[in-house]
Amino acid sequence: MAEGTPLFKVTIDGRTVEVPAGTTILQAARKIGGEVTPPAMCYYSKLQGSGGKCRTCLVEVSKGSDKDPRPMPKLVASCRTTVMDGMEVKNVTSEKVLDARAGVVEFLLINHPLDCPVCDQAGECHLQDLSYEHGKADTRYEFQRRVFEKHSLGPYIQLHMTRCILCYRCVYTADQLTNKRQHGILDRGDHAEIATYIEKSLENDFIGNVIDVCPVGALTDRTFRFKNRVWFLKPMNAHRECPNCCGKVTLWNRGDEVFRVTARKDEWGEIEDLPDGKTAWICNECRFEKKKTSDWVIEGPREINRHSVISQGHYVNAVVPNETFPEVMGREPRIKLQIHDVSEVNEPDRNISLIEGPAHSDDFKD
Amino acid sequence: MSVKLLLDKANIEGIRYYDAWRKNGGYAAVEKALKMTPEAIVDEVKKSGLRGRGGAGFPTGLKWSFIAKPEGVPRHLVCNADESEPGTFKDRYLMEFLPHLLIEGLIISSFALGSNVTYIYIRGEYAWIPDILEQAIAEAKAAGWLGRNILGTGFDCEIYVQRGAGAYICGEETALIESLEGKRGNPRIKPPFPAIKGVWDRPTVVNNVETLTAVVPIINMGGEEYAKIGVGKSTGTKLISACGNINKPGVYEIDMTISVEEFIYSDEYCGGIANGKRLKACIPGGSSVPILPANLLLKTAKGETRMMNYESLSDGGFATGSMLGSGGFIVFDEDQCVVRHTLTLARFYRHESCGQCSPCREGTGWMEKILKNIEFGKGKLSDIDLLWDIQRRIEGNTICPLGDAAAWPVAAAIRHFRDEFEWHVLNPQESQVRNYGLAHYADERNVVA
Ligand SMILES: Cc1cc2nc3c(=O)[nH]c(=O)nc-3n(C[C@H](O)[C@H](O)[C@H](O)COP(=O)(O)O)c2cc1C
Numbered sequence: 001m002a003e004g005t006p007l008f009k010v011t012i013d014g015r016t017v018e019v020p021a022g023t024t025i026l027q028a029a030r031k032i033g034g035e036v037t038p039p040a041m042c043y044y045s046k047l048q049g050s051g052g053k054c055r056t057c058l059v060e061v062s063k064g065s066d067k068d069p070r071p072m073p074k075l076v077a078s079c080r081t082t083v084m085d086g087m088e089v090k091n092v093t094s095e096k097v098l099d100a101r102a103g104v105v106e107f108l109l110i111n112h113p114l115d116c117p118v119c120d121q122a123g124e125c126h127l128q129d130l131s132y133e134h135g136k137a138d139t140r141y142e143f144q145r146r147v148f149e150k151h152s153l154g155p156y157i158q159l160h161m162t163r164c165i166l167c168y169r170c171v172y173t174a175d176q177l178t179n180k181r182q183h184g185i186l187d188r189g190d191h192a193e194i195a196t197y198i199e200k201s202l203e204n205d206f207i208g209n210v211i212d213v214c215p216v217g218a219l220t221d222r223t224f225r226f227k228n229r230v231w232f233l234k235p236m237n238a239h240r241e242c243p244n245c246c247g248k249v250t251l252w253n254r255g256d257e258v259f260r261v262t263a264r265k266d267e268w269g270e271i272e273d274l275p276d277g278k279t280a281w282i283c284n285e286c287r288f289e290k291k292k293t294s295d296w297v298i299e300g301p302r303e304i305n306r307h308s309v310i311s312q313g314h315y316v317n318a319v320v321p322n323e324t325f326p327e328v329m330g331r332e333p334r335i336k337l338q339i340h341d342v343s344e345v346n347e348p349d350r351n352i353s354l355i356e357g358p359a360h361s362d363d364f365k366d
Numbered sequence: 367m368s369v370k371l372l373l374d375k376a377n378i379e380g381i382r383y384y385d386a387w388r389k390n391g392g393y394a395a396v397e398k399a400l401k402m403t404p405e406a407i408v409d410e411v412k413k414s415g416l417r418g419r420g421g422a423g424f425p426t427g428l429k430w431s432f433i434a435k436p437e438g439v440p441r442h443l444v445c446n447a448d449e450s451e452p453g454t455f456k457d458r459y460l461m462e463f464l465p466h467l468l469i470e471g472l473i474i475s476s477f478a479l480g481s482n483v484t485y486i487y488i489r490g491e492y493a494w495i496p497d498i499l500e501q502a503i504a505e506a507k508a509a510g511w512l513g514r515n516i517l518g519t520g521f522d523c524e525i526y527v528q529r530g531a532g533a534y535i536c537g538e539e540t541a542l543i544e545s546l547e548g549k550r551g552n553p554r555i556k557p558p559f560p561a562i563k564g565v566w567d568r569p570t571v572v573n574n575v576e577t578l579t580a581v582v583p584i585i586n587m588g589g590e591e592y593a594k595i596g597v598g599k600s601t602g603t604k605l606i607s608a609c610g611n612i613n614k615p616g617v618y619e620i621d622m623t624i625s626v627e628e629f630i631y632s633d634e635y636c637g638g639i640a641n642g643k644r645l646k647a648c649i650p651g652g653s654s655v656p657i658l659p660a661n662l663l664l665k666t667a668k669g670e671t672r673m674m675n676y677e678s679l680s681d682g683g684f685a686t687g688s689m690l691g692s693g694g695f696i697v698f699d700e701d702q703c704v705v706r707h708t709l710t711l712a713r714f715y716r717h718e719s720c721g722q723c724s725p726c727r728e729g730t731g732w733m734e735k736i737l738k739n740i741e742f743g744k745g746k747l748s749d750i751d752l753l754w755d756i757q758r759r760i761e762g763n764t765i766c767p768l769g770d771a772a773a774w775p776v777a778a779a780i781r782h783f784r785d786e787f788e789w790h791v792l793n794p795q796e797s798q799v800r801n802y803g804l805a806h807y808a809d810e811r812n813v814v815a
């Protein structure tokens with residue numbers, strides 16, 4: 001923040017926060033946290049130019065600012081709208097917003113294959129979270145869903161175009177992180193697709209990060225493909241001396257076995273910043289090639305504080321998100337998935353962090 | 367006879383070429399304008415009340431006064447010749463037959479805005495027109511109206527023609543700018559607006575072809591005189607491209623004081639409905655604006671005569687009115703099927719969505735599929751409400767107005783022609799062999815006939 005940037009007061013769903021001028025509504029809401037924060041499928045604070053596309057973060061501005069209190073005529077994308085002093089915003093307290101968001105979720109799902117049972121992203125997928133929170137159980141869509149061929153983009157990355165929500169995050173990542181972008185979006189409208197230029201594989205040292213930024217299971221790690229479900233894995237912070245990148249990663253283990261390596265993600269699912277303010281992107285070597293615990297210095301279990309099923313209470317130090325929903329809405333959320341209520345496989349009182357070696361189904365039987 | 371300010375010279379032999387153009391008073395406006403200050407030109411345009419002819423009708427003078435003028439940063443004028451809205455073909459006429467009128471307008475406007483490099487972005491399908499424009503530019507340059515130090519004023523100006531690649535969305539001004547920069551034509555998220563950051567992040571004004579040609583008569587006659595033509599906030603003349611089931615389709619210049627009825631039935635304009643049929647409905651301003659049934663087209667809900675101008679056509683809002691839009695006037699006779707027509711438009715918008723925002727990308731495809739079912743006798747009554755719900759959730763929730771443009775035609779068709787949709791659903795077989803017909807959409811004139 002530049003010296004002397006004025007602070008603006010903004011009120012979101014009745015809760016006030018002070019943020020520097022130039023902050024977006026979404027970032028201000030994230031400062032408050034909890035249910036006040038609109039969901040964001042395309043915006044990614046570490047990627048310049050991202051956001052504005054998916055429309056899940058739409059909010060109602062009921063008062064423009066102290067100077068000009070007129071409300072904004074349309075819902076605005078909170079990720080791309082900056083706050084004004086005295087602005088009042090409605091997120092979950094606005095009928096209009098909830099209706100529009102329900103619409104967006106429906107639109108995102110009509111052509112989605114709903115193949116979560118075979119999708120590696122399941123459990124940490126933003127679209128799953130969004131659908132649980134704002135979606136409906138049934139569909140009004142009665143047509144064949146859009147299909148695309150599966151593609152392997154080189155040895156490391158698998159593209160399932162059917163699952164893509166065209167958030168453009170991977171395109172921005174490739175643009176801003178790697179020196180030669182080889183993929184992009186071909187065609188337009190509902191027939192648009194992510195493609196490499198004439199099937200060229202993505203061969204950049206940092207291209208693996210597209211897997212981490214992809215909010216859905218469209219880009220997944222081929223070295224982890226069908227190996228395990230993320231909620232059976234134990235995330236551990238670890239690092240190594242890496243000549244290419246910061247070397248600070250999260251290992252996803254089962255016992256001593258490293259199933260996959262990802263960058264470290266914060267509570268919004270974005271890759272964390274290092275102490276020097278740079279984003280902790282990791283290189284392909286760390287991500288895909290170092291699959292032995294001996295490659296790494298283990299720092300300890302990682303706090304998972306996302307609201308996904310991976311965080312459902314079975315990790316040491318798990319931070320349960322601050323539930324502001326009842327406070328703001330005066331009632332409990334209507335739909336809240338407690339994985340343990342519906343599945344007996346993974347019992348909440350069973351702390352798999354304490355299990356030595358790979359967990360077996362036997363471990364869950366007394 | 368109505369006033370002609372743009373097409374007055376259209377029938378002169380050889381007017382496409384410089385010599386004939388010059389001999390008939392061409393470039394007098396440039397001579398006059400370059401003796402004025404840029405601010406004075408902006409003032410004249412403000413006084414004229416000219417509104418953007420590209421569809422939105424935003425006051426041009428006001429738009430020009432918004433352009434940022436940071437020290438040492440070049441500014442650009444871009445002429446939007448992407449004209450891809452179904453039913454709209456007035457810019458083509460201007461560029462094809464009166465290219466020098468546009469060049470003249472561009473020189474004056476560039477001078478007013480301080481644009482030394484001005485672009486014409488033309489739709490790819492107008493394959494033969496860039497040559498006409500480039501020839502006109504070369505002629506103008508040879509005669510000293512373009513290039514360095516024009517008329518010794520110290521003002522430099524070059525005009526370049528850029529061809530699009532055939533995407534409707536590249537008519538949206540920020541998508542146009544992206545495309546002009548050589549990128550994928552996705553609309554930008556605003557703000558910042560082009561007036562602050564446009565082409566190559568420089569302050570930019572994007573104007574429609576017709577808007578820029580209208581600057582020529584404004585300079586010639588003065589803004590105040592121009593404002594006297596027309597009525598209310600609909601000043602000057604407007605080109606209407608009329609098509610559909612009429613006797614005389616074509617491009618007409620109107621002053622905005624005539625009634626819709628006169629426009630359709632008088633021999634000076636459309637010459638009535640073709641083949642002695644009766645009028646059923648009309649889209650008055652290009653495919654994106656709401657369709658109106660004949661009774662609401664000729665008279666407003668208040669019973670007043672509907673006029674061909676911005677205010678009157680939008681009288682009643684979307685509930686009972688429409689818009690002048692880009693002036694693409696599409697007329698339907700009693701034999702036309704509104705369901706089929708709505709499907710055609712839905713298919714167009716599905717195909718042309720850039721795909722950035724989820725509501726537009728997914729919603730347009732969904733609407734097309736449902737409409738297809740209804741049209742081919744496989745629809746359900748609940749589909750009609752579903753369509754309504756989908757369009758409602760697209761409208762206003764997207765980055766650019768294409769989402770709205772896709773939603774409005776569907777909304778208007780259901781609003782005014784719901785019984786026709788229901789008839790299609792309830793008579794799946796009959797609807798495959800005959801049309802619903804005129805029903806109660808008739809105006810009194812039709813009933814007599
Ligand atoms: C999807 C879409 C397509 C458009 N196509 C055109 C077009 O073909 N020609 C045009 O002049 N304006 C078009 N516009 C309007 C432009 O964005 C812009 O408003 C216009 O060029 C401004 O010029 P004006 O002020 O002179 O009307 C389109 C807008 C949208 C949203």
Ligand code: SF4
Nearest residue numbers: 164165167168170214
């Ligand atoms: S592949 Fe993933 S990151 Fe890329 S656009 Fe699709 S959803 Fe977004």
Ligand code: SF4
Nearest residue numbers: 720722723726764766
């Ligand atoms: S409204 Fe449609 S055309 Fe416009 S930016 Fe969104 S997806 Fe693209």
Ligand code: FES
Nearest residue numbers: 052054055057079
């Ligand atoms: S997160 Fe704001 S529009 Fe996608």
